[in-house]
Amino acid sequence: MVTQLIQQARPYWHAYVRHEFVQQLAHGTLAKTSFQHYLKQDYLYLFHYSRMFALAMYKSENFAQMEVSREHLNAVLDEIQLHIKYCQQWGIDEQTLFSTQESSALIAYTRYVLDCGMTGSLAELYAAIAPCMLGYAEIGRWITEEKLSVANNPYQTWIDTYASDEFQQSAVKTREFLTALYQPLTTQQREKVQHIFTTATRMEVAFWEMGLHCQV
Template sequence: MSSVQQLIQNAEPHWRAYIEHDFVLRLADGTLDKRCFQHYLKQDYRYLFHYNRALALALFKAENFAQMEQAHHAIQTILQESKLHVTFCQRWGIAETELLQTPESAACVAYTRYVLDCGINGSLVDLYAAIAPCALGYAEIARHIVERQLSPPGNPYQDWIDTYASDDFQLATAELTDFLDQLCQELTAKQRTKVQTIFNTATRMEVAFWQMGLDLS
């Protein structure tokens, strides 16, 4: 079992609550309230901003050029994704000005500042343990929806599902998995315990982010 697989396994029951959250299930079958999805989209835009700030810390904390290249590539990807996110939001009736003016939810503040704190005060592996649940979980969620054929014809959220089930996103997630596995190879038992705690906490934050969408909070 790889280090990342162990992180996921040891994150239970939080991991299951994350990938099988009511928000996800309703999105999969198309019954999610439009207002909930719009609220999620606006907060996700704010999340992406801070996610990229965290990746900038990964660039700073890199110990070699290969690690710098990994962070640089991720930063470029998120910058492009943020532009696509604006276009996607427009299709859901959310103007860019509204995205910029929307206050951050408590769930978004808690999650993003926790990730940044891990990056500022911790090691490179601590930072990647904090950001990994997002990509890993989204990839698993979308893959399961497609493989189990949970999405009905005409699902208004099909574009979201297709984005994270795409070969490009699945490949990027696999590369992140390999990179985090490499970072975990030389960890001591004490360091592994810390990394697991960070991964668990970030997973709990993902659960809270879905709940924020449902609650319109």
């Protein structure tokens, strides 16, 4: 089912997982300023990402659904601390992160996802959330399996994070959960889920563009 969502989200999905930002990152040619800009905006994204999973807990209809979102929320809260330390390795201190303003791409993306959750079902919220995790897992896997990364790549730690077994397994769980939410939906509800998934994928493309060109 998720494969179908991805297929019907083309060509945006391909533009997302094969974006120039991703390719330059894999080849180690991405400008440091672009990566730093991305890292600062990604920190802000993680804040809203946490809110998305907290909202998903509220939208849950039983404890089993709530547990899935709770695990995701805990993982993101742990990741934020790791992200702050990683940013320090790139010359970005906590004060800089705290004072960074949200880019227009970040505002559009995160508020769209939260709006899907506030006004729609849990399936609609996860359709908006899923492209992030599924896409990053595919990117990490693609770069690693195709051996695209160069020796001494300054972005190898980032690549390894999303190619890791832990992240890949988390992506699998997200696919399974979204599939379970999708199966009982009516044709009309499925069409809305597809629209949301495709729109969120378009937002991911815009997020890479923001990082690549240091847009604010």
